[in-house]
Amino acid sequence: MTTITVPDGSPFGLDNLPYGVFSTPAGGRRVGVRVGESVVDLAQTLGYDVFARPSLNPFMAQGRARWDEVRGRVAELVAGDVPASAVHALPSVTLHRPFEVADYVDFYASEHHASNVGRILRPDAEPLLPNWKHLPVGYHGRSSTVVVSGTEITRPCGQRRSDDGPVFGPSTRLDIEAELGFVVGTGSPMGSRVSTDEFAEHVFGAVLVNDWSARDIQAWEYQPLGPNLGKSFATSVSAWVVPLQALEAARVPGPVQDPEVLPYLKETQDWGLDIDLEIRWNGHVVSRPGYRQMYWSPAQMLAHMTVNGAAASTGDLYASGTVSGPGPDERGALIEVTWGGRHPVDVGGRPSTFLEDGDEVVIGATAPGASGGRIGFGEVAGRIAPAVEPGP
Amino acid sequence: MTTITVPDGSPFGLDNLPYGVFSTPAGGRRVGVRVGESVVDLAQTLGYDVFARPSLNPFMAQGRARWDEVRGRVAELVAGDVPASAVHALPSVTLHRPFEVADYVDFYASEHHASNVGRILRPDAEPLLPNWKHLPVGYHGRSSTVVVSGTEITRPCGQRRSDDGPVFGPSTRLDIEAELGFVVGTGSPMGSRVSTDEFAEHVFGAVLVNDWSARDIQAWEYQPLGPNLGKSFATSVSAWVVPLQALEAARVPGPVQDPEVLPYLKETQDWGLDIDLEIRWNGHVVSRPGYRQMYWSPAQMLAHMTVNGAAASTGDLYASGTVSGPGPDERGALIEVTWGGRHPVDVGGRPSTFLEDGDEVVIGATAPGASGGRIGFGEVAGRIAPAVEPGP
The missing domain is CATH 3.90.850.10 (Fumarylacetoacetase-like, C-terminal domain)
Incomplete structure (x- = not known):
């Protein structure tokens, strides 16, 4: 387990927690959250099926109540100890278009x-x-x-x-x-x-x-x-x-x-x-x-x-x-x-x-x-x- | 088995064979071809996986050579004996938008x-x-x-x-x-x-x-x-x-x-x-x-x-x-x-x-x-x- 360090003044602290889609040499596209200069694998840590997908669309389709609930869980997750294998340094991942564009x-x-x-x-x-x-x-x-x-x-x-x-x-x-x-x-x-x-x-x-x-x-x-x-x-x-x-x-x-x-x-x-x-x-x-x-x-x-x-x-x-x-x-x-x-x-x-x-x-x-x-x-x-x- | 009758002068004879997506009370959306006043279930008759889908997109993605080949097979199919269960009278089916619209x-x-x-x-x-x-x-x-x-x-x-x-x-x-x-x-x-x-x-x-x-x-x-x-x-x-x-x-x-x-x-x-x-x-x-x-x-x-x-x-x-x-x-x-x-x-x-x-x-x-x-x-x-x- 590891603790994620957020540099002082980082625009990616716990009040941001933006979602993205990333891949690594070892793993295909899935959803992550950015914290400081790290990307946390949400498919691995939270285990929700919607995060093991190559776009945010399935999660986004779940609606406001679920978005609010999951944001709370993500905040708890990244504030505590996280499996080291789920934390990637930003330069080590490839970032993809985070959602499929409809209209x-x-x-x-x-x-x-x-x-x-x-x-x-x-x-x-x-x-x-x-x-x-x-x-x-x-x-x-x-x-x-x-x-x-x-x-x-x-x-x-x-x-x-x-x-x-x-x-x-x-x-x-x-x-x-x-x-x-x-x-x-x-x-x-x-x-x-x-x-x-x-x-x-x-x-x-x-x-x-x-x-x-x-x-x-x-x-x-x-x-x-x-x-x-x-x-x-x-x-x-x-x-x-x-x-x-x-x-x-x-x-x-x-x-x-x-x-x-x-x-x-x-x-x-x-x-x-x-x-x-x-x-x-x-x-x-x-x-x-x-x-x-x-x-x-x-x-x-x-x-x-x-x-x-x-x-x-x-x-x-x-x-x-x-x-x-x-x-x-x-x-x-x-x-x-x-x-x-x-x-x-x-x-x-x-x-x-x-x-x-x-x-x-x-x-x-x-x-x-x-x-x-x-x-x-x-x-x-x-x-x-x-x-x-x-x-x- | 049944033979499909094409009324004289029908605009849906064997030189047309347009594709669509239909459903019946007994079965979900799949691809069919229109012949005369009938719809022939291509998922059931030809058995191609791309026809057991709710849109033409997977078939369309296969390209010109495959489209030409399949058109030949569809023409042979509907000119011969077809399983009666695969032939639906047009008024008995529901027609759907035949493809997913990208741009x-x-x-x-x-x-x-x-x-x-x-x-x-x-x-x-x-x-x-x-x-x-x-x-x-x-x-x-x-x-x-x-x-x-x-x-x-x-x-x-x-x-x-x-x-x-x-x-x-x-x-x-x-x-x-x-x-x-x-x-x-x-x-x-x-x-x-x-x-x-x-x-x-x-x-x-x-x-x-x-x-x-x-x-x-x-x-x-x-x-x-x-x-x-x-x-x-x-x-x-x-x-x-x-x-x-x-x-x-x-x-x-x-x-x-x-x-x-x-x-x-x-x-x-x-x-x-x-x-x-x-x-x-x-x-x-x-x-x-x-x-x-x-x-x-x-x-x-x-x-x-x-x-x-x-x-x-x-x-x-x-x-x-x-x-x-x-x-x-x-x-x-x-x-x-x-x-x-x-x-x-x-x-x-x-x-x-x-x-x-x-x-x-x-x-x-x-x-x-x-x-x-x-x-x-x-x-x-x-x-x-x-x-x-x-x-x-």
Whole structure:
């Protein structure tokens, strides 16, 4: 037996306890919990069948009461003596995408992001479209290309505008979007709705998301049906799902919503989240967006997504859209950081606008924990590999 | 043992042999083939494990060589004596959604549809946007609400514009879109591409699709990220997947594409399809669109969808978008048939624009078969149930 040491100030102390899926040279994929710089094998220690699976979906499908109960047992487990064979040093394991993605929806919930993009792309018009403050605008993305942090991102090829008509080739405006993603544990059947008050009954936890975006492909394709190939090549998520319970101390009121929202979007609980993100580009911090200023809450997003009777499913992922705050150092996408590519930023002596081959982006985040310190999301990281062009 | 009788002129003769998933009071979901007015249990007769499953996905994952081989065996089987216990009269079985839907993408591939919609919604502008003839425009839809023909469709609620700002309530402009859907059997990994020539290696077969659309919800929400709740409440598919082999006699050249498309969209094989659709609204035929005039072929759609390195997966469904021909009696959506609701059509003595509660829409289709007759897709049918409004 062994005792797990949690370094002072670790964002992975006992008030976090995020779940992930890992494997070791000796054993296949199963569910673990991160504590300090260790991963504890929950399949081996707790013996629940749902943890001996290659994704969190079976556990997530069990629902809020069970999630709460198991979280209590996990906390007891890792605070005591644990079989040494169940404790793995983080560098010795491989982390996998922690859940199977059912439907993936990406929102556009930051007023600052939507306004910045509006000003950059349509400088002579109102930055926000008329619907923006009445509903959380969102669209469906591609579930099969949601990958775990660390997966290499191949620069996509596609069509983009040129003076001589569209041309095909590697994207020249490859960007990121730093987002928070919410993972649905228990779904709702087709024909029913999830009210804003029912958010915590359905949502299991949160991850960091990097919604890689090829701005040149997107700009040419997106009218009138929205983004497709400019986004569908890859979306990265962090390896650890932070349970909603761990975010209790991060809950804050969201911004005042004016005009008043329709009744189905009203909330009686605060689901604004005081989470600080940090974006590092080749090791240089280029932005520190705060999630607390997001206009639409995740409870409103889920209520909106299901108000037409659309089903929600175990494994649904819905992301906030780019997290941007009001300040110039709080922008969550490079198109904003560089103001449409017009103001390069210094990335280690290299003036940069969009991503170059070999560049690495790492997005991290922390939030207040229950015991006064901070809890962490880990990171969502990705390095750009050169495009593979089609054969002759 | 019994011999299966195929009525003269049946669209389900030996040159069709579509696959579906059925159950009986005595037995759970498994794979069957439709012959005439019978369903033959393939799990019982052929004994392949992949047919004793509740979806076609395991069989579809086996690939083109196996699909071709099995089709030969199915043809031999149903032409000879079959155990009587494996033959079920169609009305005695329940049909289920034949495959698990991985990613769902809906295209917009009919020039006539896109032009009609452009003229209706933007009468003073060019009906086609500048990108339309350069790439097959499409977007991702919601996989979890793809349902089998016959599933009741509850009228969705949502936000729509009014003179006093947005209001919430049941959609007042509920519409259909008659489409053809293509089902991916074997996928392609992230980072690779499927060329137009590889279409038949990956696509297993085709279904009819009704992309139910709430035009009022869609019109208010869709800028700038495309349709979401106006479509995500339900998409219906026919119960029978017509194998690609059965469509050999339907293959025709598509329309001339001018301007010339980029190299990755060029084709050396014809994948235009001479399929006739028919839309019945409460029993009255309101349109007969022909698929042969679709501007973009399904091979081009798949090549486009993966050219950025996006993965394709077993069970991916991609649909053509509304099938409309050039004539006024060849329009595949009610917004076109009634020209934006301005010209009601007579549906059994009732002048009608959009769908009322209790209305039923049935879309059928046939194509030339290998032996000179016609093969059928069966139908995709749905009846509208009244909206369920949220509680107080």
